[in-house]
Amino acid sequence: MKDQIDYLKVRAALGKITRREFMGRMGALGVSAALANTMLADAVRAAGPQKGGTLRVAIQGGSSSDSLDPALAANSVATQVNRFWGEALVELAPGGGIQGKVAESFESSPDATVWTFKLRPGITFSNGQNVTAEDVVATIERHSGEETKSGALGLLRNIKDVRADGDSVVIELDGPNADLPYYMADYHLMIQPNGGKDDPTAAIGTGPYILKDVEMGVRFVAEKNPNYWGDLGNAETIELLVINDNTARVAALQSGQVDMIDRVPPRTAGLVARAPGVNVHTTSGPGHYVFIMHCNTAPFDNNDVRLALKHGINRQEMVDKILFGYGSVGNDTPINASYPLYTELEQRTYDPDKAKFHLDKSGFDGSILLRTSDNSFPGAPDAAALFQQSLSSAGIDLEIKREPNDGYWSEVWNAQPFCTSYWGGRPTQDQMFTTAYLSTADWNDTRFNNEQFDQLLVAARAELDEGKRKQMYADMGTILHNEGGLICPMFNDFIDATSDRIAGWEQGEKGFGLMNFYAPMKMWVAA
Amino acid sequence: MPLLVKLLVQRIALGLLLLFLVSILIFVGTIILPGDVAQSILGQSATPEALANLRAELGVNDPPVARYFAWLGGVLTGDLGTALTSGLDIAESLGSRLSNTLFLAFWAAIIAVPLAIFLGLLAVRYRERWPDKLISAVTLASISVPEFLIGYVLMFFIGVKLRLFPSTAVSFRPDASLGDKLEAIALPIAVLTLVVLAHMMRMTRAAILNVMQSAYIETAELKGLSMFTIIWKHAFPNSIAPIVNVVMLNLAYLVVGVVVVEVVFVYPGMGQYLVDHVSKRDVPVVQACGMVFAAVYIGLNMVADIVSILSNPRLRHPK
Numbered sequence: 062m063k064d065q066i067d068y069l070k071v072r073a074a075l076g077k078i079t080r081r082e083f084m085g086r087m088g089a090l091g092v093s094a095a096l097a098n099t100m101l102a103d104a105v106r107a108a109g110p111q112k113g114g115t116l117r118v119a120i121q122g123g124s125s126s127d128s129l130d131p132a133l134a135a136n137s138v139a140t141q142v143n144r145f146w147g148e149a150l151v152e153l154a155p156g157g158g159i160q161g162k163v164a165e166s167f168e169s170s171p172d173a174t175v176w177t178f179k180l181r182p183g184i185t186f187s188n189g190q191n192v193t194a195e196d197v198v199a200t201i202e203r204h205s206g207e208e209t210k211s212g213a214l215g216l217l218r219n220i221k222d223v224r225a226d227g228d229s230v231v232i233e234l235d236g237p238n239a240d241l242p243y244y245m246a247d248y249h250l251m252i253q254p255n256g257g258k259d260d261p262t263a264a265i266g267t268g269p270y271i272l273k274d275v276e277m278g279v280r281f282v283a284e285k286n287p288n289y290w291g292d293l294g295n296a297e298t299i300e301l302l303v304i305n306d307n308t309a310r311v312a313a314l315q316s317g318q319v320d321m322i323d324r325v326p327p328r329t330a331g332l333v334a335r336a337p338g339v340n341v342h343t344t345s346g347p348g349h350y351v352f353i354m355h356c357n358t359a360p361f362d363n364n365d366v367r368l369a370l371k372h373g374i375n376r377q378e379m380v381d382k383i384l385f386g387y388g389s390v391g392n393d394t395p396i397n398a399s400y401p402l403y404t405e406l407e408q409r410t411y412d413p414d415k416a417k418f419h420l421d422k423s424g425f426d427g428s429i430l431l432r433t434s435d436n437s438f439p440g441a442p443d444a445a446a447l448f449q450q451s452l453s454s455a456g457i458d459l460e461i462k463r464e465p466n467d468g469y470w471s472e473v474w475n476a477q478p479f480c481t482s483y484w485g486g487r488p489t490q491d492q493m494f495t496t497a498y499l500s501t502a503d504w505n506d507t508r509f510n511n512e513q514f515d516q517l518l519v520a521a522r523a524e525l526d527e528g529k530r531k532q533m534y535a536d537m538g539t540i541l542h543n544e545g546g547l548i549c550p551m552f553n554d555f556i557d558a559t560s561d562r563i564a565g566w567e568q569g570e571k572g573f574g575l576m577n578f579y580a581p582m583k584m585w586v587a588a
Numbered sequence: 589m590p591l592l593v594k595l596l597v598q599r600i601a602l603g604l605l606l607l608f609l610v611s612i613l614i615f616v617g618t619i620i621l622p623g624d625v626a627q628s629i630l631g632q633s634a635t636p637e638a639l640a641n642l643r644a645e646l647g648v649n650d651p652p653v654a655r656y657f658a659w660l661g662g663v664l665t666g667d668l669g670t671a672l673t674s675g676l677d678i679a680e681s682l683g684s685r686l687s688n689t690l691f692l693a694f695w696a697a698i699i700a701v702p703l704a705i706f707l708g709l710l711a712v713r714y715r716e717r718w719p720d721k722l723i724s725a726v727t728l729a730s731i732s733v734p735e736f737l738i739g740y741v742l743m744f745f746i747g748v749k750l751r752l753f754p755s756t757a758v759s760f761r762p763d764a765s766l767g768d769k770l771e772a773i774a775l776p777i778a779v780l781t782l783v784v785l786a787h788m789m790r791m792t793r794a795a796i797l798n799v800m801q802s803a804y805i806e807t808a809e810l811k812g813l814s815m816f817t818i819i820w821k822h823a824f825p826n827s828i829a830p831i832v833n834v835v836m837l838n839l840a841y842l843v844v845g846v847v848v849v850e851v852v853f854v855y856p857g858m859g860q861y862l863v864d865h866v867s868k869r870d871v872p873v874v875q876a877c878g879m880v881f882a883a884v885y886i887g888l889n890m891v892a893d894i895v896s897i898l899s900n901p902r903l904r905h906p907k
Contacts, residue, residue, distance in 0.1 A: 119758070124864040125681070125856075126629075126673035126873070133629060210642040215635055262675070277674055278864055279856045280758070302758045304854045308740050309756050313854075315748045316755040467867070471627040503635045 110565055114586030116296035119310050119319040120575070123303035125278030130261040131251040132204055132211035137323060138278075138303055140248045141578045145283040145299065146187065147251030147266030150178050150197065150230075151242050153488055153577060155570045157401055159242045163192060163252045163267055164230075173237040173523055178230045178245070184290045186254050187271045194225030199256025201232070204249060213249035215496060215503055237523035239530070240491045248578075269294035269582055278303050295565070295585035311558075314339060320563045321584070323575050325556040326439070327385040338561040343554040344574060347399045347486020347493070349391055350383070350438040352431065352448065352548040355508040358478040364544055365423030371409060373416035373452040376550040382447060383440040387556055391549035394538045395484060395493050399552075399571065402490060402527065404535035406542055416455035428458035431479050436466040438483040444550070445481060475506045482506065483553075488572065490534045494518050498541060507546030514540045563587055591904070595894060603886040607879060611663075614878040615656050618871045624648060625672050628868040646672045659875060669872045671865070678876050681861070686880060688762065689850070689857035692773055693842035696780035700842075701835055704785050708792025708831075709824070712800065713815055720793075727786035739779050739852040746775060757855040776853045780846065784838040791834040795827035802826075829896035836892035844881040 123138030131143050151167065154160040161167070164178035184192050203209060205217035222233040232241065251257075251266050264272045269291065270283035281301040285294055302319060304310040307326045313319045315336055325333055325341060334341040354361035354370070361367055376390040389397065392408055433445040442463060449459040464473050464480075474482050487493040496502055499518055500510040514537055521533040541547060555574030559566060565584040570576040576583060626642040643649055650658075662669050668678040707727070711720040730738065747755025753774040760772040770777075799805065800823055808818045847859030854860075858877060865873040897903045 124868065125861050126671060126864045126868045126870055128674045135630065207637075208641055210630065210638045210645070212630065212638070214638050276856065277676075278860070279854075302854070304756065304758065306852050306854070309743065309852055309854055312740075312743045312748050312755040313758065316751060318754055318756060318758060467621060471624075 110295045110585045111587060112295055112585070113297045115298040115300060116321070116563060116581055116584065116586055117300045117302065117319040118321045118581045119302045119304040119313050120323045121303075121305050121307075121310065123278045123305070127277050128262055129264050129275065129277075130257070131249050131253070132209065132213070132257070132261065134249055135212060137573070137578075138281075138301070140573065141301060141575070141581070142264075142272070142281055143248055143251050144268065144578045144582070145270040145281070145301075146264045146268045146272050147253070148268050149247065149250045149252065150245045152246050153243075153572045155567065155577070155579075157571050159246060163197065164245075167242055169239075169241070171525075173239045173241070173525060174234050176232045176234070176241050177226070178232070180228050180230065181290060182228065184267055185288055186265050186267055187286055187288070188254065188265045189288075190254050192252065192267060194228060194230045196254055196256060197230045197252055198223050198225050199258055200250065200252050201230075201256070203256040203258055203261075211249055213244075213247045216244040216247055216492070236519065238491070239522055239525055240489045243488045243492060246488065270299060293579075294582045296581070299581050301581070314558055314560060317560065317562070319560075320586075321557070321559045321575070321580060323555070323557050325558050327383075327387045327553075327556060330385065330387060330556050333558055339558055340561070340566070341556060341558045342566055342568065343387055343556050344569060344576075345389060345397075345399060345552065345554050346572075346574065347395075347397060347488075347552070348484065348555070349395060349397070349486065349549050349552045350379075350441070350444065350483050351391075351395075351481070352550070353474075353480060353482055353507050354546040354548070355478040356510065356544075356546040357508040360423070360425045360427075360429065361478055361546060363423045363425060365419040366425050366429075367544070367546060369416045369419035369423065369455070369457060370429070370452070371548055372412045372419060373455045373457055374448055374548055374550050375411040375451040376409075377411075378447060378451070379444055379550040383444045384551055384553055387554040389552050389554075391551050392542060393545065393547055393549050394541045395486070395497070395547065395549060396490055396534070396538055397552045399486070400490050400493075402531040402534050404531060404538065406535070406538055409542070411451060413451070413455035416452070416457060420455070420457055428460045429479065430460045430462060431481070432462045432464050432473050432477050433481040434464045434466050434469045434473070436469055437474070437481040438553075441481040475504060485573075490537075491518070491522060494537060498545070509541075509546055511540055511544060559584065561587075592894075592898070595897065599890045599893065603883075603890060606886055607882055610882040611660070611875060611879060612656075614875055615652070615659075615871065618866075618869060618874055619652055621869060625869040625871070629673055648672070655871075659872060663875075663879070668876045671873045672870045673865070673868050673873075678873055682858075682873075682876055682880065684762065685856065685858045685861045688760075688855065689843060689846065689859065691769070692776060692780070692846065692850075692855060692857060693839070695770065695773070696777045696784070696842050697839055699777060700781040700784050700838070701788065703781070704788035704835075705792050705831070707785070708789045708796065709816075709819055711789065711793045712796045712819055712823075715797065723789065724793075727782075727789050730782040731786035735779060735783050735848045736852050738782055739775070739849060742775050742778055743853075746778075757853045760855060773853075773855065776846075776849050776855055779849055779853075780842060783849075784841060788831075788834055788838055792827075792831050795830040796823045799823040799826045825899075828899045832895045832899070833892045836888045840885045840888040843884045 120137050120141060122136035127139055131147060134140055134143055148162040150162060150164040151159050152162050163181060165181040167176060167178045169176045180192060180194060186192060201223045204211040204213045205220055219235050220232055221235040224231050254265055269286055269289045271286045272281060273284050274282035283299045285297050304313055310322045311325060311333055314322045330341055333339060354367055356362060371393050380388050380390055392406055396403060431445055433441045435442060445461045449461060452459045473480050487496060497504045497506060498509050500515050517533050517537050521530050524530045524533060557575050563584045564587040567576055625646060625648055626639050629642060630638055670677055707723050711723045714720045743755045746752050754772055757772050757776055760769060796819060805818060805822060808822050846857065847863060850857045850859035851863060862877040
């Protein structure tokens with residue numbers, strides 16, 4: 062029987078028999094449908110990537126008011142489109158670490174203040190121009206200059222000087238930073254001819270595809286770049302559709318209009334997975350849903366109030382009821398196992414007695430106002446209500462104020478002392494801490510000001526010994542865990558789904574969902 | 589016909605005045621909304637420097653009154669300006685979006701209007717009997733359910749389960765053949781038809797029933813004319829005015845009220861375009877869309893007024 066199964070697997074993988082036929086014959090051999098499905102997927106993967114065909118993707122987040130300028134990319138669609146036509150110097154490697162893209166290799170001076178990126182020889186932009194070190198320098202200048210509006214500005218602020226040196230680019234920092242390559246992998250930093258200074262929205266880059274048809278917020282068509290230097294990209298054409306409505310996106314996948322979608326709503330992910338011909342993929346990532354307190358505003362300036370609230374939240378309940386199990390509990394730091402150099406801290410659990418103890422100790426007596434809105438994270442008002450209930454068993458009175466979605470990010474988040482929010486996470490701990498927990502950070506949304514934390518963060522950047530560095534991050538994590546203004550109950554998984562028409566999903570890639578937005582290029586049309 | 593000319597001139601002048609007032613309202617509305625365009629473009633990841641740079645570049649630091657008159661000056665010379673967010677020419681983007689919306693509205697109207705009037709006539713013919721009750725029940729039920737829910741239900745049964753028509757309009761291409769285009773928007777048309785049907789059908793029924801009480805209808809009945817001939821030849825022409833009114837109102841709705849349907853079915857029309865730019869506080873685009881919507885509304889209502897005046901001799905020859 063094994064011979065028969067193997068024979069059928071090969072036939073199916075080569076496309077000699079249809080999926081329906083394969084499933085039917087497997088059933089006749091007494092193989093369960095679920096197992097046969099897995100076997101088919103394995104067989105297809107084993108047969109290797111197929112080139113050609115059209116792969117259709119529908120994702121959320123685009124708008125007709127978007128721009129093609131990579132500096133302004135601020136949503137999933139823009140990130141995905143950047144990946145089609147452009148490349149940064151380097152990129153996160155699928156299993157962790159950094160791999161070269163426009164740069165072939167890179168090295169730093171022993172103190173990690175001067176970095177040299179050697180460009181990949183002989184690669185060209187999609188307009189035929191050769192990629193020069195000057196183009197790279199101009200790109201970094203455009204994203205870090207005084208006049209810039211780039212979303213990557215915060216990352217590039219400690220660059221002192223960028224210069225071309227033959228076929229290399231030398232970046233000099235005003236202080237050591239062992240993580241600079243991770244910064245250079247940012248999705249805004251697509252290398253463009255003359256840095257995009259002449260025409261930022263031209264979408265000319267070194268990426269594996271070339272944009273053929275662009276309708277902002279509606280549809281993008283990308284065709285294989287015949288001169289691409291690497292072997293990334295299987296489908297001949299990728300059609301990217303913007304479908305912001307959750308139900309419509311799932312329906313488009315189920316009815317076979319598209320092959321791949323992102324952000325399946327957790328509430329319905331179980332149902333979607335049961336539909337025939339649909340595979341749901343969950344990937345744990347660094348994204349987290351949070352309640353943030355301003356450490357410098359009463360009553361949250363009292364650490365006992367902060368600890369009372371941290372002990373009064375039921376993390377597992379939130380994962381079960383808000384994420385429907387598609388996530389993991391947080392531990393009041395923004396860091397989880399998806400980060401390199403992660404150290405596990407003792408897990409804080411729901412303990413109304415301890416919450417009450419800390420509240421009594423603080424001497425605070427009154428109700429606490431929490432602001433929330435639908436768009437601060439999916440299910441935020443529900444999560445706030447759960448928090449209210451778990452706190453009430455500790456005798457703490459939480460008042461919830463529902464704010465409008467419009468203007469939440471400008472009027473409430475990073476402005477009001479206690480609100481719900483989310484973070485997408487960053488590739489390294491240094492980046493996450495620098496973005497939001499350093500006392501001078503632009504987005505220090507918890508108004509956290511801890512001298513020891515700041516010193517450790519700066520020192521860790523210069524520390525090239527991994528063991529010592531890991532310990533420093535663990536110490537920083539402990540400080541945040543015990544004194545920070547962040548209540549982090551849960552880390553949310555990315556939930557994506559693909560149809561049986563395509564194959565090649567790789568589980569557990571680092572970065573964003575959809576295999577860090579490489580799934581459209583790495584997967585292939587199988588049927 | 590000097591009366592008609594006078595009427596037209598009067599109405600158009602009034603319409604223009606209304607448009608002007610609407611433009612002020614929209615502008616004030618976008619200013620009252622919290623957040624600004626720079627904040628919306630850069631989102632949660634905005635830094636103060638990036639915000640300041642972007643605001644300066646977009647020219648939104650000028651006082652609101654100056655910005656409004658700059659915009660008004662542009663519009664009066666036929667220049668709608670460029671979108672703050674994407675930098676694209678508004679007239680161009682708006683043109684293709686508007687033609688998509690009109691295409692959808694046109695086909696929905698082609699099906700919905702005759703169907704509604706026919707069903708209305710049918711309901712009158714079989715008044716208080718089962719066809720009347722069935723028609724009323726079904727159309728009232730369909731108008732009572734929110735549009736997005738009808739959309740989801742059709743999407744699930746017709747798109748996903750039966751696979752008769754595409755579940756979303758993403759395959760719609762303006763340059764495709766008419767057949768392909770209609771296939772892509774079959775479900776949105778169905779939803780829109782269901783939504784506007786009841787209003788027009790009920791109004792047709794009520795208007796004709798009203799006329800049916802008149803003495804001349806009784807005369808017609810006594811002459812021995814068939815029921816349908818009476819309704820069609822005698823009752824219908826005299827109830828044109830209210831029917832045209834409600835038809836125009838619904839046509840206007842098909843153009844300006846399709847936001848939800850466009851978003852649900854991912855149809856690249858004006859509604860989706862407007863929603864995207866309202867959320868980004870892109871004032872010039874919101875203004876332009878608002879003007880177009882207001883013009884459609886005012887224009888169709890004007891047509892309704894004029895038709896009802898012309899169809900009624902008492903209004904045509906006022907004392």
